[in-house]
Amino acid sequence: MDFLSLLRVNRQFAAGVVLLAVIAGFACLSFFSPYPPNDSFVVPPDVPPSAEYWFGTTSRGQDLFWLLTFAIRNTLLFGIVVAVLSRLLALLIGLVAGYSGGLVDRALMSINDTFIVIPLFPILVLFYFVLKDHMSWSLLALMMACLGWSYDARLIRSVALSLRHREFTETGIFSGMSTRQILVEEHLPYVLPIVFSTTMNNINWSIGLEVTLSVLGFTDINTPTVGVMIYWANQHTALVAGIWWWIFFPVLLVVMTFIGLFLLAVSMNEHIDPRSRLGRSER
Amino acid sequence: MSVLVVEGLRAYYRTSAFGVPRDVRAVDDVSLAVEAGEIYGLAGESSSGKTTLIKTIAAATQPPLEVLAGSVTFNFPSGAIDMQRAGRSQLAAIRWRHLSYIMQGSMSVLNPVRRVHHAFVDFAFRHLGQPMPRFLDTVRAHLQRLQLAPDVLDAFPHQLSGGMRQRVTIALATVCRPEFIIADEPTTALDVVVQKDVLAMIRGIQRELGSSILFVTHDMAVHANLADRLGILYAGRLVEEGRTADIFRAPRHPYTAHLIASLPRLGDTAPKAGLGGVPPNLADPPPGCRFHPRCPRASAICRREVPPLEPVAPGHRVGCFHPEPAP
Numbered sequence: 001m002d003f004l005s006l007l008r009v010n011r012q013f014a015a016g017v018v019l020l021a022v023i024a025g026f027a028c029l030s031f032f033s034p035y036p037p038n039d040s041f042v043v044p045p046d047v048p049p050s051a052e053y054w055f056g057t058t059s060r061g062q063d064l065f066w067l068l069t070f071a072i073r074n075t076l077l078f079g080i081v082v083a084v085l086s087r088l089l090a091l092l093i094g095l096v097a098g099y100s101g102g103l104v105d106r107a108l109m110s111i112n113d114t115f116i117v118i119p120l121f122p123i124l125v126l127f128y129f130v131l132k133d134h135m136s137w138s139l140l141a142l143m144m145a146c147l148g149w150s151y152d153a154r155l156i157r158s159v160a161l162s163l164r165h166r167e168f169t170e171t172g173i174f175s176g177m178s179t180r181q182i183l184v185e186e187h188l189p190y191v192l193p194i195v196f197s198t199t200m201n202n203i204n205w206s207i208g209l210e211v212t213l214s215v216l217g218f219t220d221i222n223t224p225t226v227g228v229m230i231y232w233a234n235q236h237t238a239l240v241a242g243i244w245w246w247i248f249f250p251v252l253l254v255v256m257t258f259i260g261l262f263l264l265a266v267s268m269n270e271h272i273d274p275r276s277r278l279g280r281s282e283r
Numbered sequence: 284m285s286v287l288v289v290e291g292l293r294a295y296y297r298t299s300a301f302g303v304p305r306d307v308r309a310v311d312d313v314s315l316a317v318e319a320g321e322i323y324g325l326a327g328e329s330s331s332g333k334t335t336l337i338k339t340i341a342a343a344t345q346p347p348l349e350v351l352a353g354s355v356t357f358n359f360p361s362g363a364i365d366m367q368r369a370g371r372s373q374l375a376a377i378r379w380r381h382l383s384y385i386m387q388g389s390m391s392v393l394n395p396v397r398r399v400h401h402a403f404v405d406f407a408f409r410h411l412g413q414p415m416p417r418f419l420d421t422v423r424a425h426l427q428r429l430q431l432a433p434d435v436l437d438a439f440p441h442q443l444s445g446g447m448r449q450r451v452t453i454a455l456a457t458v459c460r461p462e463f464i465i466a467d468e469p470t471t472a473l474d475v476v477v478q479k480d481v482l483a484m485i486r487g488i489q490r491e492l493g494s495s496i497l498f499v500t501h502d503m504a505v506h507a508n509l510a511d512r513l514g515i516l517y518a519g520r521l522v523e524e525g526r527t528a529d530i531f532r533a534p535r536h537p538y539t540a541h542l543i544a545s546l547p548r549l550g551d552t553a554p555k556a557g558l559g560g561v562p563p564n565l566a567d568p569p570p571g572c573r574f575h576p577r578c579p580r581a582s583a584i585c586r587r588e589v590p591p592l593e594p595v596a597p598g599h600r601v602g603c604f605h606p607e608p609a610p
Binding site: 190 | 341343374375378379384386387388391392393394395396397401402405406407409410
């Protein structure tokens with residue numbers, strides 16, 4: 001079943017794709033912004049949504065529409081970078097641990113379990129207080145990737161463990177495939193559907209955590225992200241002052257992103273796993 | 284010269300639970316030889332060590348299975364190779380190209396999430412040394428020779444029927460035209476009609492390539508149809524070996540005799556007598572002949588000493604102190 005027929009058959013998938021396409025299109029608008037993201041007082045402050053300023057303007061004299069294009073772009077990129085990096089770690093560790101077994105498995109899984117029980121939020125706040133001004137968007141992404149791989153590595157390991165004694169693995173060993181070839185050619189395609197659906201969850205998780213940290217001011221507050229926008233709105237007591245649009249639009253966009261990713265995560269499996277995909281199309 | 288010579292092979296599963304060592308003597312002192320262009324059938328009930336024996340022959344052993352004694356030698360045109368002493372690169376050089384192995388449960392040799400042509404590329408490509416387009420042509424030609432449509436290459440394994448999948452795995456094992464093929468129960472999961480086709484296909488490809496086949500199954504009917512010579516395994520030991528026709532007509536070992544007598548024959552309505560007892564636990568086999576607790580002909584010597592495998596007729600060897608009389 002190709003992409004178009006999946007769109008037609010699976011409503012969840014279609015809704016997810018539409019939502020994310022809107023978000024991605026919106027993020028791309030940032031390249032056409034008339035104002036750089038960090039310039040303030042380029043437009044009159046505190047103007048409610050109108051024909052001229054669609055989403056209104058902030059108390060710092062920024063056009064919310066254009067500022068939000070930068071914010072959502074950074075937030076999405078953040079989620080994708082964290083997800084991709086942590087997936088690479090999880091695949092490498094999960095596949096190697098499951099296939100090797102024995103001492104390698106035990107060593108890797110004890111590291112893995114250590115990461116699972118580490119309380120993430122206090123650690124990230126601690127990092128912020130240690131790094132302070134050195135904290136940047138990319139450093140935070142790297143840190144979250146290093147903390148976010150452990151659940152998936154365990155999941156992948158459990159699948160790899162069962163693949164280890166399948167006939168195609170043993171035939172591969174017999175025919176002289178190297179360990180790397182067996183992991184990449186035979187086992188990786190088997191775990192990919194799982195990885196794809198957890199990728200969406202991981203993007204959600206990292207965006208959620210990033211927004212939380214930013215709202216509290218524990219990140220680099222000079223790079224506009226959705227969380228940072230809410231942080232500045234709070235700093236200017238936007239809700240008390242009645243500037244509701246400063247909070248409303250960032251929250252709306254991030255909720256749309258969450259729902260879109262969630263819908264993709266639940267329906268993605270059907271597109272990627274050939275067995276369930278064909279089972280559905282034959283029905 | 285024999286293609287495969289196995290001498291005095293012993294392979295045990297060695298484990299230790301709570302410091303107590305435990306040996307499961309799955310293959311004990313087995314010697315056999317397979318000639319060029321011959322189909323050698325290996326028969327025996329479950330847990331008689333059939334799969335262990337051929338894994339050891341293919342040097343595909345993994346702990347806890349250990350080879351304690353004996354040798355396995357293949358004499359290929361490219362030179363003789365001692366499987367127990369050969370290095371990894373030597374083994375890699377002969378596998379698939381000269382020696383291929385259809386594994387037990389071979390229907391699942393194909394990775395369920397990858398199209399069939401990937402299996403050919405993954406397992407056979409590097410052994411043929413052809414550039415990719417020519418390799419794929421070779422594969423297509425080979426499939427056609429086995430009466431398989433080349434479209435199966437683009438299918439996922441679950442889209443093929445059981446018989447098709449089995450034929451694809453046989454094509455996979457024979458695409459490099461190996462001199463020796465080891466087949467572990469390749470027809471067990473198939474119904475008799477498909478089984479007949481698959482057996483005809485194995486026979487056909489064997490005639491065409493002139494390969495030798497070591498064929499393992501517990502199904503005596505399959506052996507009767509396919510094997511030139513037959514070896515009977517009981518509890519990890521070879522108890523009788525001879526030409527298939529001889530063994531079916533006049534089995535000499537009491538175990539083989541009961542095995543053959545248990546086969547149903549057309550028009551025979553007499554009730555079949557079973558043999559009491561169960562095969563021994565291979566972790567603690569009985570002393571002497573391993574069949575003696577169940578053997579109606581057992582005597583004192585059978586409880587003390589292991590009967591050697593000795594010729595009773597040309598090309599017919601039996602490991603028994605009191606073989607059945609010749610007809």
